[in-house]
Amino acid sequence: MSDSLNYAYYPGCSGTGTSIEYDMSTRAICAKLGITLNEVPDWSCCGSTPAHTVDHTLSSALSARNLALVEKMNLDTAVTPCPSCLTNLKTATHRMSKDEFRDDVNKLLDTPYNGGVDTKSVLQILVEDMGLDALKAKAVKPLKGLKVAAYYGCIMNRPPEVMNFDDPEHPMAMDNILTALGATVLPFPLKVECCGASFGIPRKDIVMSLSGKLLDAAEDIGAEALVTACPLCQMNLDLRQDQINSANGAKHNIPVFYYTQLIGLALGIDEKELGIDKLCVSPRTVINGIGAEDAS
Amino acid sequence: MKIGVFVCHCGSNIEGTVDTAAVAAASREFPGVVFATDTMYACSEPGQDGIIEAIKEHKLDGVVVASCTPRMHEPTFRRTLERAGLNRYLFEMANIREHVSWIGKDREANTNKSADLVRMAAAKLLKNRPLFSKQFPVNKSVMVIGGGVAGIQAALDCANGGLKVVLVEKDTTIGGKMAKLDKTFPTVDCSSCVLGPLMVDVAQHPNIKLHAYSEIEEVNGYVGNFEVSIKKKASYVDWDSCTGCGLCVEKCPSRKATDFFNEKLATTKAINIPFPQAIPKKAKIDANFCMKLQKDKCGVCAKVCPSESIDFSQKDEIITESVGAIVAATGFDLFDWTVYGEYGGGKYPDVITSLQYERMLSASGPSEGHIKRPSDGKEPKNVVFIQCVGSRDKSVDRPYCSGFCCMYTAKQTILTKDHIPDSQSHVFYMDIRSPGKLYDEFTRRAMEEYGANYIRGRVSMIYPQGDKLVVRGADTLMGAQVEVDADLVVLAVGAEAAAGATDLAKKLRISYDNYGFYMEGHPKLKPVETNTAGVYLAGACQGPKDIPASVAQGGAAASKVLGLFSQDMLASDPQVSVVEIKRCIGCGKCIETCPFGAIKEIDFRGMKKADVIETICQGCGICTSTCPQGAVQLQHFTDNQILAEVNAICRF
Numbered sequence: 001m002s003d004s005l006n007y008a009y010y011p012g013c014s015g016t017g018t019s020i021e022y023d024m025s026t027r028a029i030c031a032k033l034g035i036t037l038n039e040v041p042d043w044s045c046c047g048s049t050p051a052h053t054v055d056h057t058l059s060s061a062l063s064a065r066n067l068a069l070v071e072k073m074n075l076d077t078a079v080t081p082c083p084s085c086l087t088n089l090k091t092a093t094h095r096m097s098k099d100e101f102r103d104d105v106n107k108l109l110d111t112p113y114n115g116g117v118d119t120k121s122v123l124q125i126l127v128e129d130m131g132l133d134a135l136k137a138k139a140v141k142p143l144k145g146l147k148v149a150a151y152y153g154c155i156m157n158r159p160p161e162v163m164n165f166d167d168p169e170h171p172m173a174m175d176n177i178l179t180a181l182g183a184t185v186l187p188f189p190l191k192v193e194c195c196g197a198s199f200g201i202p203r204k205d206i207v208m209s210l211s212g213k214l215l216d217a218a219e220d221i222g223a224e225a226l227v228t229a230c231p232l233c234q235m236n237l238d239l240r241q242d243q244i245n246s247a248n249g250a251k252h253n254i255p256v257f258y259y260t261q262l263i264g265l266a267l268g269i270d271e272k273e274l275g276i277d278k279l280c281v282s283p284r285t286v287i288n289g290i291g292a293e294d295a296s
Numbered sequence: 297m298k299i300g301v302f303v304c305h306c307g308s309n310i311e312g313t314v315d316t317a318a319v320a321a322a323s324r325e326f327p328g329v330v331f332a333t334d335t336m337y338a339c340s341e342p343g344q345d346g347i348i349e350a351i352k353e354h355k356l357d358g359v360v361v362a363s364c365t366p367r368m369h370e371p372t373f374r375r376t377l378e379r380a381g382l383n384r385y386l387f388e389m390a391n392i393r394e395h396v397s398w399i400g401k402d403r404e405a406n407t408n409k410s411a412d413l414v415r416m417a418a419a420k421l422l423k424n425r426p427l428f429s430k431q432f433p434v435n436k437s438v439m440v441i442g443g444g445v446a447g448i449q450a451a452l453d454c455a456n457g458g459l460k461v462v463l464v465e466k467d468t469t470i471g472g473k474m475a476k477l478d479k480t481f482p483t484v485d486c487s488s489c490v491l492g493p494l495m496v497d498v499a500q501h502p503n504i505k506l507h508a509y510s511e512i513e514e515v516n517g518y519v520g521n522f523e524v525s526i527k528k529k530a531s532y533v534d535w536d537s538c539t540g541c542g543l544c545v546e547k548c549p550s551r552k553a554t555d556f557f558n559e560k561l562a563t564t565k566a567i568n569i570p571f572p573q574a575i576p577k578k579a580k581i582d583a584n585f586c587m588k589l590q591k592d593k594c595g596v597c598a599k600v601c602p603s604e605s606i607d608f609s610q611k612d613e614i615i616t617e618s619v620g621a622i623v624a625a626t627g628f629d630l631f632d633w634t635v636y637g638e639y640g641g642g643k644y645p646d647v648i649t650s651l652q653y654e655r656m657l658s659a660s661g662p663s664e665g666h667i668k669r670p671s672d673g674k675e676p677k678n679v680v681f682i683q684c685v686g687s688r689d690k691s692v693d694r695p696y697c698s699g700f701c702c703m704y705t706a707k708q709t710i711l712t713k714d715h716i717p718d719s720q721s722h723v724f725y726m727d728i729r730s731p732g733k734l735y736d737e738f739t740r741r742a743m744e745e746y747g748a749n750y751i752r753g754r755v756s757m758i759y760p761q762g763d764k765l766v767v768r769g770a771d772t773l774m775g776a777q778v779e780v781d782a783d784l785v786v787l788a789v790g791a792e793a794a795a796g797a798t799d800l801a802k803k804l805r806i807s808y809d810n811y812g813f814y815m816e817g818h819p820k821l822k823p824v825e826t827n828t829a830g831v832y833l834a835g836a837c838q839g840p841k842d843i844p845a846s847v848a849q850g851g852a853a854a855s856k857v858l859g860l861f862s863q864d865m866l867a868s869d870p871q872v873s874v875v876e877i878k879r880c881i882g883c884g885k886c887i888e889t890c891p892f893g894a895i896k897e898i899d900f901r902g903m904k905k906a907d908v909i910e911t912i913c914q915g916c917g918i919c920t921s922t923c924p925q926g927a928v929q930l931q932h933f934t935d936n937q938i939l940a941e942v943n944a945i946c947r948f
Contacts, residue, residue: 167637168637169637169638169641169757170637170641187643189759189760189761190759217759217761220761220762
């Protein structure tokens with residue numbers, strides 16, 4: 001592990017499109033925290049959900065191509081904010097530990113991948129490499145008074161033998177970061193439940209029901225905002241919140257942050273740089289409320 | 297030496313894949329063999345009679361039987377030889393069943409291998425010498441370790457049989473897990489009403505000496521003559537004078553001590569008596585919560601005690617007891633379910649264990665028999681039971697079935713309905729395992745008469761919603777996911793080996809399995825014996841058991857002890873090591889390697905030498921392979937005998 005916190009950075013397709021605010025805020029906080037992110041040159045899509053449901057070898061080849069590029073950069077660790085990209089990179093690495101499978105994959109590649117790269121989520125390096133104390137020390141605007149529910153989604157930590165990070169049933173990484181930054185993190189019982197993921201396209205009703213449950217549970221425990229680490233979860237809960245409300249006859253109005261955006265706020269980074277204005281459910285009231293108790 | 301060889305068919309067990317007649321024919325050519333035959337069942341009465349006849353007719357002075365494992369029948373055939381007037385050690389066994397017929401299908405290869413094994417056995421037998429046992433006296437008293445229902449039964453049966461019994465219990469009272477139960481299945485009779493009288497019998501029996509709040513420190517000696525050191529832990533109360541009046545408990549101002557008897561559902565005083573029927577009924581101070589011991593303040597108990605029994609300076613004390621046999625009855629512990637993150641991992645107060653629920657149901661429990669949710673004290677209406685928590689689950693390293701959870705869950709649903717008539721119980725189960733007498737009828741009654749809703753499937757998660765718990769699982773008979781709103785969730789936790797069981801096993805020199813349960817001598821034929829002579833097993837220390845099975849095994853262990861003690865003298869096994877004093881250079885390597893402490897250093901005409909204590913030696917042979925001089929020889933397995941076997945198998 002490098003002491004200088006220097007990583008290859010794989011933003012993933014959603015980071016350059018639907019979840020650009022996740023990418024923006026990730027880059028912004030890493031710059032502020034002294035973490036160097038070197039974007040992988042000529043990176044390609046990891047195949048997302050479709051590739052691995054059709055062909056494991058092809059799916060792994062897509063990830064292996066990106067990992068081979070990282071190998072060429074002479075960096076030992078690739079980080080990505082997106083849990084779905086992370087799953088694909090890690091699963092490919094896991095599968096390629098078998099010689100036969102690795103040979104099949106490498107047949108599809110111009111440059112074979114030898115398996116020397118470690119992959120981690122940005123969340124993992126913040127907790128494990130940077131550390132909560134260092135993070136806390138850099139906070140200039142603590143998130144005092146902010147009541148949030150941390151929602152990890154179903155794949156950030158699972159399956160445990162592949163992801164190898166935090167507790168698969170009760171992950172605490174985001175909880176701990178946000179607590180360290182002064183927020184009140186409520187015990188959220190559904191923190192690893194599925195939001196419905198990409199079923200939003202073929203079976204919208206599934207997302208309406210599953211994501212609806214998450215919003216109900218968050219409101220039930222008195223959360224002012226949800227905090228996610230996954231672009232797809234964020235989209236289902238935020239962009240589709242109106243649809244969920246009309247499908248379930250609910251009246252949720254819960255902003256859904258990326259945890260990187262909240263870290264950014266605590267570090268005193270400008271909202272514009274964090275893409276706060278790109279959230280669909282307005283977080284204005286909630287952001288204004290931060291530290292309000294202190295002032296009064 | 298004239299050797300006779302008997303090749304056993306063992307029905308089709310051996311004859312199926314070995315040509316026994318051919319093995320017998322080949323054997324006739326081996327050195328020393330004057331007679332060889334095949335026989336249907338060598339161990340049967342006609343089989344043994346045949347051996348005796350052959351010994352007499354052919355004037356044999358050594359016998360080889362090629363059949364099953366020596367663990368099964370070596371003693372049988374040795375007795376046969378004795379009946380024919382030969383020394384029992386002029387006998388060798390070739391294992392052509394487990395080592396040959398059961399593991400290979402090739403008849404020709406099997407036949408050749410069997411003949412080779414017989415050749416080895418005959419070659420060794422040529423160098424066998426008659427061995428004779430020594431007699432030693434037996435101390436006819438027994439130690440029972442563990443005062444649960446199995447230990448109590450074993451102690452009472454031994455004591456009633458006239459033996460002196462030392463009962464050692466690690467807690468301050470006997471009674472074990474059974475004392476914590478409210479009712480017992482399948483009769484739904486009161487647990488303490490059944491157990492209480494037995495506990496009183498223990499206290500009053502003139503033949504039983506009870507050491508409560510004591511643990512085994514060290515075990516020395518051998519069958520008939522064990523020396524056991526026991527650590528009597530400091531209770532800070534002089535139990536000789538304490539009358540158990542309870543005045544100290546009443547006046548103690550420290551109320552925050554953990555109440556282990558009530559499964560941590562409540563707190564208790566720093567000085568306490570675990571429950572009203574405790575035996576012995578003596579007070580003990582929990583040093584962690586006592587203000588006098590922690591901060592040198594208070595001391596109220598000492599002021600109010602009418603018998604002046606409080607002794608804050610008391611220390612742990614080591615005492616020694618001499619016994620002739622030991623019964624291990626150390627019981628089990630409950631699986632720590634907090635590893636199940638999906639069930640809340642110990643975070644939700646209204647998810648409790650089955651034993652906590654028992655304490656709640658019990659009239660002498662912390663809620664005096666009222667079922668209350670730990671979170672808010674409300675009476676639950678919807679109670680969900682989840683079976684197989686830490687049982688039949690490889691992911692938590694508990695692949696075995698704990699056996700009694702199906703039954704106690706059925707009992708608890710019945711009791712729930714009795715306590716709260718408008719309640720509804722739901723049980724998530726994998727299979728119902730209730731094979732005992734009246735057991736299946738009992739679980740059916742829970743479903744049919746008491747209306748418990750049994751759902752076949754595992755629970756994937758429990759999460760709180762409002763003041764309820766949502767239990768989400770699968771109904772594999774419906775093929776659907778189900779969610780049940782629960783006011784209280786009871787986890788049917790499985791059993792695991794008692795904490796410290798493996799440490800005690802090492803002290804007793806008995807074997808244990810991967811999970812820490814003690815190994816019986818033979819899974820079918822020696823269910824209460826261990827591989828160490830004079831040490832017996834009773835109850836759940838051998839594997840999860842319910843009350844009837846524990847009591848039965850306690851009685852069985854007692855009968856074995858009484859059988860052992862029916863003789864005044866025991867015969868030692870002569871298959872022990874001996875030191876050839878001239879060859880021994882006194883290096884002491886054998887003393888270091890002996891796992892039983894059976895070799896001691898002696899002074900022989902001013903020189904350091906090794907000496908074997910025959911009664912302790914188990915005949916394992918480690919010393920003989922360690923000795924650089926070849927001075928230690930294991931009788932019946934000398935270097936020359938083993939070399940003879942090697943030569944027989946390596947011939948050209």
